[in-house]
Amino acid sequence: MKKTKLGEFEELVLLTVIALQEDAYGVQIKQELEDRLQETLSVGSIQSALKRMEDKGFLTSTFGETTPRRGGKRKRIYAATPYARRVLEEIKAVRAGLWATILKLDFI
């Protein structure tokens, strides 16, 4: 693995960003993850994960449109970088390899 590590929670947020595509902004990410994890998350935890990953080069962001429910404040839409996708692939491969070993052992 690379020097830049991806935490477990960060990985989840990152995957959510990719899954949501153009809808990937703060509130939507929070809701999506809450639905999937079946637990309440704070804005603070998600935001700090997002900012951290932006610093590490996993994410880029641009201002999106605004809605009346936001009191005129713009959304920030996140998108994963190719680098992030590569890291995710790597993690997945490592995990798959491990699972394969475990399954083989189980059958012996």
Place this chain on the structure above:
Amino acid sequence: MKQTDPQSPPEWPLRFLRFFMKDEYLEEIEGDLEEIYLDNLDRYAPERARQMYTLEVLKLFRPGLVKNWKVSNQLNHLDMYKNYLKVAWRNLRKFKMYSAIKIGGFAIGIAAAILITLFVLHESSYDQHYANTDRIYRVINNFADPTREADRWPAMQPQLASVLEEEFPEIEKSGRLIPYDWYDAGSNQFRPEERVQNNYEEGFAYMDQSLLEILEIPMVYGERETALANPKTIVISQKMADKYYPDENPVGKSVILNEKEDRAYTIGGVMEDFPSNSHLQYDFLLTLTEEEFWEGEQTSWCCSNYNTYALLRRGTQTEELEPKLLSVRDKYLISHFEENGDVWAEKAKNYLTYDLVPVADTHLKSKEVYDVFPKSDIRIIRLFGAIAVFILLLACINFINLSTAKSANRAKETGLRKVVGSHRSHLIQQFLTESVLFSAISVGLGTLLARVLLPYFNELSGKTLSFPWTDWWFLPVLAGVTLLIGLLAGVYPSFYLSAFKPIDVLKGKLSRGTKAAGIRSTMVVFQFATSMVLIVSAFIVYNQMQFILHKDLGFDKEQVVMLQGTNTLEDKLPAFKDELLRLPGVTSAAASNYFPVSGTKRDQNSFWIEGRKNLDPGVGAQIWRTDEDYLSALDINLIAGRNFSPDIASDTGAIVINQTMADKLGLEDPVGARIENWGKWTVIGVVEDFHFESMKGGIGALGMIMSERGSILATEISAENIEATLAAITGIWDNFMPNQPIRYTFMDETFARMYADVQRTGNVFAACAILAIIIACLGLFGLATFMAEQRSKEVSIRKVLGASMSSLYQLLTADFLKLILISLLIGAPIAWYLMRNWLEDYEYRIDIAWWFFAVPGLIIVGIALFTVSRQALKLAFSSPVDHLRGE
């Protein structure tokens, strides 16, 4: 809070968010939060939605998202601070008088705070030094008869200690102490066996070997485990060992008390001197091993003379143990009462319980326990603590006031710094640096001042405090205090000064320091109100003191010399007395152990009318042994019956009582009545009540029986030729007792010592009051000077136009006078409330009169006016040309 649109998120959390969130993230996150808030509003009650919003905001406060306040971390801080310090130093030198007032006031305040803090620390450090402090308890009787005030006292029966240790596994060890004048405890004529000359020594107490171990008293010579184990052993303090046995180990040597060579004590060990913060202060510990003061004393449950200490096992809960102790009460004490048909059996069963009180509570938290240890009132200690804080506050206020008042001088600098690129935070840093510099200089000076004043303060407070230079905490605390006070005093001026708008300042628009005038006035009022409270308090304490010292006591304490140690004259006492009376300056002399001043003997008994011992609860009364000259030597008035006479044989069974005793026994015609305690007595006379205890309490019942012996001979002498009379008395004494130096005290001095604590409280109050007024006046002087500068043009123009000197004076002083008067009005009721509470401790007290407020008020107005006038007059008399030439 004002009503807001329910659709908009709560105001304060939002403000907080905007305050801390990084600017680049704010728009996004604020928007997100608002969206979530509106979603929540649809789902939940508004109250809950707001709560959730607040919580989210708080959870956003984390390192990655919070603003980076270090705006300029690229700059070289060190150089900037160097510059700040340089500018501060230049300012300090440029305005010498203001700097002196700032620093001087600060230093005085800090010195006072340091001294008071040392005092408070010492007072609250009592009895913390034992190895097992938290497990050592005193056993205290608690007698809670609902018809009267609860009585608490530590004296126990001789066997209680050993019974406790045997019957309760929770008690690891117990030990006894006799801390008052009793047989050889108290004071004695003392000499090592090999010497002839006696010395009078105080500080004797009886102690069990086990108590020596419980308290783990450190030993210099001898073993702690055996020092008092053998009968007739004594442990002496290092101080005494150095005095009588310099440079040698005295263990095993014999000492003689009061010339009783058949009862010599053997030194079992030398202990270190008790630390000054121990409730025990003795130089000689006599063993209780195999000591029996009279036949059957040790096995009887009749008499309570032993203070009992217990060392509890680790983890013992006193609340659980205390109720169990009652079995001892029932098994031994009450059965003793019942065997003797004593009415106390019933009373003790209903009301008597045993409390375990931590030994560390002895000094400050046992005010209501009737024992002999000197105590302090925790309220007074807290009050002193509060005073220290207030004096510091006063000093800080001076700093703030003068800094903001002189702000105009710094405004240009501030403006220029801003124009050149200083951020506001830099300016705040600058002014805080400056105030920390001032604070550091002041703390340094203040500490020095405190060190210089310490001996005087010790005298004032009756303590032996020293500077804890070597304690690890002292210097760090001092440094911390420097920073804290620097920041505290600097925070307002720095925000105030750094808020100037450069454009206004440089255009010269800034009104010269008038903006903060309201706050400055408030602070002056605070300072003078505090001064008023302290001065009135000191004044009232002083008056109460004078009242006590000069009250008609019912006896005459003037011109009475108390010759001490006359018991050693033994059979020669009457001859000695006769010879004294032959001296022309001596009018009368009376021998007794009992006198109406503290430090002399007391003996509390219960009295009944004859035959009613098992019917009535009994009247608690002192029984004093005096001779027939007692009443005349002390000028005590006999109001009925007659005095003792050695010529009447039956007077050995006679008693003279005071009015209170007659009232309490319900004797309508006391003379001739028969009363009893452990013996039976015929009342032959009644004396007028006289104050024989501290005036904090009322006058108790008292009976006097006849005895020729006494360790004190009270000798009334005439006012002329006191020196010669004393010399003659000394000559006679030396003839009688060549091996024992004469020792005498004046009764009025001994009496005054009874109220030493009141005097000390008064002294400390007075000192604080003086300090407070000095600090307040320093500040006022600074403000007056500033005001004079500020209004110099106005005054000059008025003068040119023909204003009279007196109208100018009025103009310049009226504002200040108003402030002072407001302070007095605020301070007076506070002082009245505090002092009323303090006076309630005294059975005999002064009434608070109007002039207790008027006199200090006048003094304050006078001092303040004097302070302001100098500047006002200087300006009023100055030539207008000087101030107007510049225009």
